[in-house]
Each structure stands twice: as C-alpha cells, then as structure tokens.
Amino acid sequence: MKKTLTYGQVGGSLHAFIGDVHRTGIAYDGRAFLAAGCFSRDEEKNRECAEFYGLSPDRVYGDYRAMAEAEGKREDGIDFVVVTTPNNAHYEISRAFLENGIHVMCEKPLCFTVEEAEDLARIAREKGLLFGVNYSYSGNVMVKEARELVKSGAIGEVVNVNAEYLQEYLVDDIGATNSALLKLSSWRKDPEIAGASNCVGDIGSHIEHTVAYITGLGLKRVAALTDTFGQPLDLNANILVEFENGAHGVYSCSQVCVGHMNGLTVRIFGTEGAIEWVQENPNILYYTPKGEPTRIYNRGMGYILPGAAKFSRLPSGHPEGLFTAFANIYKAWITAVLKTANGEELTEEDRDFPTVEDGVRGVKFIHACVESGKIDAKWVEV
Ligand SMILES: NC(=O)c1ccc[n+]([C@@H]2O[C@H](COP(=O)([O-])OP(=O)(O)OC[C@H]3O[C@@H](n4cnc5c(N)ncnc54)[C@H](O)[C@@H]3O)[C@@H](O)[C@H]2O)c1
Structure with missing residues (x-):
C-alpha cells in the first residue's frame, strides 16, 4: 500500500509566480514530495531550482518530453x-x-482550443489516468461552504448571479505609466503564448469555474462585450450569461480597474436567500436568508457544514488564504492519486478537485466569449 507519492513539475522556476504556490500547497500535508523537474527552458534557472529543492541531478531535465519518457520508464518514476x-x-x-x-x-486555462481540451480528456479517460485543472479558488473553505449551502437548499433555486474579477495591473496599457504597479508576466498579452484571450482566459475563467462549482450549474450561452484598447487581446470584458436552468447573470472581468488588486467576488441569488464570497477576504461568507438580516459566517466555526469544515486548517480568526486553497485542491487530488495507485475505488468526496471536464468547459467558455466579442455581443452557445 502506497502511503506517500512523488511528483514532478514542468515550469515554475524560482523566478516564476504560480509554480512555488503549487509546491507550497502540496507540502502542507506531507503526502507528496518533489522528485523531478523541468522548471525552465533556461538551463541556469532549471538547475538553480533543482538545487534549491535538492533534486538528484539525473531527475532534472532540460526538456519535458525527455522527462515524461524517462519518468514513465523508471521503477520509482513520479x-x-x-x-x-x-x-x-x-x-x-x-x-x-x-x-x-x-x-x-x-x-488553467487548460489549453488553446476546444479540440485540444477534448483530446486531453479523451486520452486521460482511455488510459484511466486522473487529470486535474487548477481552478484554485474552489479550494477555499468558504467557497466550499457556499457550495454546501446551495446543495442544502439554503438559497432555494438560483435565479441570478453577479460576479466580478477586477484587477488594475494592466492599466498602464491604456494610460500613463505607473511604476508602482506590480506586474504579472507579460506573456498574458501575447496571443502566441496566452491563446485567444488575455483577460477572459486569465481571470474570467476563474469566475466561470467558481460559479459552476458553487451552483452546480453549467452555462448555456454568453453575450460578451470585450475591450482590447488597441492591444492584440482583451483587457476588459462584460459578459451576460444564461445558465442551463434558465437563470441569467453578469460576469465582469478586467485588468484595468484602478484600485482593484485581485478582486474576485461572487454573488449568488436564489428564491430563498443569497450568498456572497469575496476572494480578498476569503475566510468570510455572507449568507442572507430571505427576509432576515445578513449572517456573517466565519471559517473555522462549529456551524460550518462538514463538507467544507474538513478542509479548515487553522482555528477561526487565523486567516487562511491562497496557499491553503492550493493545499485543499491537493488534499483531494493526492487522496485520489493514492487510492488509484492502491487500486481503491474513488468516492465523490475523493473527486473534490477541478477535473479535465472543468478544463474543457473553461476553454469552451473562453472561446464563446471571444466569438461573441467579435460580433457585437450577440449570444453564442457555450
Ligand atoms: N490558478 C491560479 O490561480 C493561477 C495563478 C497564476 C497563474 N496561473 C496559470 O499558471 C500558468 C503559469 O503562470 P505564471 O504566472 O506562473 O507564469 P510565469 O511566467 O511566472 O512562469 C512560467 C514558468 O514556466 C517556465 N516555462 C515556460 N515554458 C516552459 C517549458 N516549455 N518547459 C519548462 N518550463 C517552461 C518559465 O521559465 C517560468 O518558470 C499560466 O497558465 C497561468 O494562467 C494560475
């Protein structure tokens, strides 16, 4: 019986943004250990990262293909x-x-085209392999609490969704330069590297997944007004959405909203109540039962529903955030990989991580928004 796992990483050198957040999240529970990597195409950055993590030199690869082949053949492969x-x-x-x-x-986003996304889903299915797509915000305890509340019927049937993801870090691209802005890697603005979209792909995709995770509702169609401000890709998008249950909603995502750093806010309105979650204050969930004052739910308290509470790591009042959200994605993922390795059946609970099917849906959402943006926000099926 396997009790721990090893993993490898492609991308995510010490100079990168999200690679380190994955390594930190995985390390929280001490059940999976970094054993191999191709962290950068730059030899020096690759070596530097491998040395930092004390990897054996024969498991540091200059090319991901060589890594996949060698690790697939090794008895002790990742x-x-x-x-x-x-x-x-x-x-x-x-x-x-x-x-x-x-x-x-x-x-995320899983890949460039819907065909590629479906191809990955097919290969994983045929080979019986697990495939996760890191929509990390669904790892937050209070996003899980929102989902549990919706499942319990606390807000009744969903009738409207209002969600936004607002950032300001590209506002220089439409105005005067402000050296104080913290920049993410500029590849996000390059269609050759980012794909069909910048803003919708990078952050609108998180809205789409977070809402779908909480409500369990898929999207039928979207009508998107996108703004490029003369850049090759979108920096701003206002999107009308229609869900499969007929409800409507508005998603707004932007990288040019002065004063907003990483403002993902999701509001779900139902026939019996409403919930609101704000990423920059992630330990809180607002729940308003119809006709009653708004309740402020705190992560770590005894009233948090079991399906969410089991992901809480610190006592209430001690803030958890991005790293623990990643740790929670990996908590479910590592259990699923361990059970699969040990020939055990996976329960629905074990599958509480975003999957390749979520990734496929995300790519469809991005393309539907881009297409709609080109035809003056006409409705496009997702
Ligand atoms: N889930 C989230 O919350 C979240 C947050 C940020 C970024 N992301 C996603 O993570 C990915 C990386 O984003 P980032 O901001 O960390 O980018 P980044 O530019 O900071 O880092 C990318 C890393 O990949 C390496 N790299 C590039 N091509 C490579 C190759 N062929 N082989 C090996 N290494 C290679 C680069 O050297 C660098 O270390 C993107 O797809 C982005 O959308 C997700």
Missing part, C-alpha cells in the same frame, strides 16, 4: 506531474505525460 508553464505549452506537456502513464495536474 506518480503525477504539475504543469505550471504559460498556456501555450499546457496541451503538449500534458499529453506527453499522459502518454507515458503519468497523472496530470495542469494550470
């Missing part, structure tokens, strides 16, 4: 790979590891 490169490499890298029999956790 159990799963974490793909944290920019978007353009997700498809080829994920496919290479699947083809070598290795489970994959890939960053």
Whole structure:
C-alpha cells in the first residue's frame, strides 16, 4: 500500500509566480514530495531550482518530453506531474505525460482550443489516468461552504448571479505609466503564448469555474462585450450569461480597474436567500436568508457544514488564504492519486478537485466569449 507519492513539475522556476504556490500547497500535508523537474527552458534557472529543492541531478531535465519518457520508464518514476508553464505549452506537456502513464495536474486555462481540451480528456479517460485543472479558488473553505449551502437548499433555486474579477495591473496599457504597479508576466498579452484571450482566459475563467462549482450549474450561452484598447487581446470584458436552468447573470472581468488588486467576488441569488464570497477576504461568507438580516459566517466555526469544515486548517480568526486553497485542491487530488495507485475505488468526496471536464468547459467558455466579442455581443452557445 502506497502511503506517500512523488511528483514532478514542468515550469515554475524560482523566478516564476504560480509554480512555488503549487509546491507550497502540496507540502502542507506531507503526502507528496518533489522528485523531478523541468522548471525552465533556461538551463541556469532549471538547475538553480533543482538545487534549491535538492533534486538528484539525473531527475532534472532540460526538456519535458525527455522527462515524461524517462519518468514513465523508471521503477520509482513520479506518480503525477504539475504543469505550471504559460498556456501555450499546457496541451503538449500534458499529453506527453499522459502518454507515458503519468497523472496530470495542469494550470488553467487548460489549453488553446476546444479540440485540444477534448483530446486531453479523451486520452486521460482511455488510459484511466486522473487529470486535474487548477481552478484554485474552489479550494477555499468558504467557497466550499457556499457550495454546501446551495446543495442544502439554503438559497432555494438560483435565479441570478453577479460576479466580478477586477484587477488594475494592466492599466498602464491604456494610460500613463505607473511604476508602482506590480506586474504579472507579460506573456498574458501575447496571443502566441496566452491563446485567444488575455483577460477572459486569465481571470474570467476563474469566475466561470467558481460559479459552476458553487451552483452546480453549467452555462448555456454568453453575450460578451470585450475591450482590447488597441492591444492584440482583451483587457476588459462584460459578459451576460444564461445558465442551463434558465437563470441569467453578469460576469465582469478586467485588468484595468484602478484600485482593484485581485478582486474576485461572487454573488449568488436564489428564491430563498443569497450568498456572497469575496476572494480578498476569503475566510468570510455572507449568507442572507430571505427576509432576515445578513449572517456573517466565519471559517473555522462549529456551524460550518462538514463538507467544507474538513478542509479548515487553522482555528477561526487565523486567516487562511491562497496557499491553503492550493493545499485543499491537493488534499483531494493526492487522496485520489493514492487510492488509484492502491487500486481503491474513488468516492465523490475523493473527486473534490477541478477535473479535465472543468478544463474543457473553461476553454469552451473562453472561446464563446471571444466569438461573441467579435460580433457585437450577440449570444453564442457555450
Ligand atoms: N490558478 C491560479 O490561480 C493561477 C495563478 C497564476 C497563474 N496561473 C496559470 O499558471 C500558468 C503559469 O503562470 P505564471 O504566472 O506562473 O507564469 P510565469 O511566467 O511566472 O512562469 C512560467 C514558468 O514556466 C517556465 N516555462 C515556460 N515554458 C516552459 C517549458 N516549455 N518547459 C519548462 N518550463 C517552461 C518559465 O521559465 C517560468 O518558470 C499560466 O497558465 C497561468 O494562467 C494560475
């Protein structure tokens, strides 16, 4: 019986943003250990990261294909790979590891085209491999609490959704330069590396997944007004959405909203109540039963529903955040990989991580918004 796992990582050198958040999240529970990597195409950055983590030199690879093949053949090869490169490499890298029999956790957006996304889902299915897509906000305890509340019927039937993800970090691109702005990697603005969209792909995709995770509702169609401000890709999008139950909603995502750092806010309105979750204050969930004052739920308290409470790591009042959200995605993922390795059946609970099907839906959402944006916000099926 396996009790621990090893994993490898592609992308995510010490100079990168999200790679380290994955390593930290995985390390929380001490059940999976970094054993191999191709952290950068730059030899020096790759070596530097491998040395920092004390990897054996024979498991540091200059190329992800060589890594997938070698690790797939080794008796002690990695159990799963974490793909944290920019978007353009997700498809080829994920496919290479699947083809070598290795489970994959890939960053979002899953890949460039719907065909590629469906191809990855098909290969994973045919090979019996697990495939996660890191929509990290669904790892937050209070997002899980929101989902539990919706499932319990606390807000009745969903009738309206109002959600936004507002950032300001690209406002320089439409105005005067402000050196105080903290910049993410500029590849996000390059269609060759980011894909069909910048803003909708990078952050609108998180709205789509977080709402779907909480409500369990898929989208039927979208009508999107997108703004490029003369750039190759969108920096701003206002999107009308229609859910499969007929309800409507508004998603607003932007990288040019002065005063907003990482403002993901999700409001779900039902026939019997409403909930609101704000990413920058993630330990709180607002719940308003119809006709009653708004209740402020705190993570870590005894009234949090069991399906969410089991992911809480600190006593109430001690803030948890991005790292623990990643740790919670990996809590479910590592259990699923361990059980699969040990030939055990997975329960629905074990599958509480975003999957390749979520990734496929996300790519469809991005393309529907881009297409709608080109035809003056006419409705496009997702
Ligand atoms: N889930 C989230 O909350 C979240 C947050 C940020 C970024 N992301 C996603 O994570 C991915 C990476 O984003 P980032 O901000 O960390 O980018 P980044 O530019 O900071 O880092 C990318 C890393 O990948 C490496 N790399 C690029 N191509 C490679 C290749 N072929 N082989 C090996 N290494 C390679 C680069 O050297 C760098 O270390 C993107 O897909 C992005 O959308 C997700």
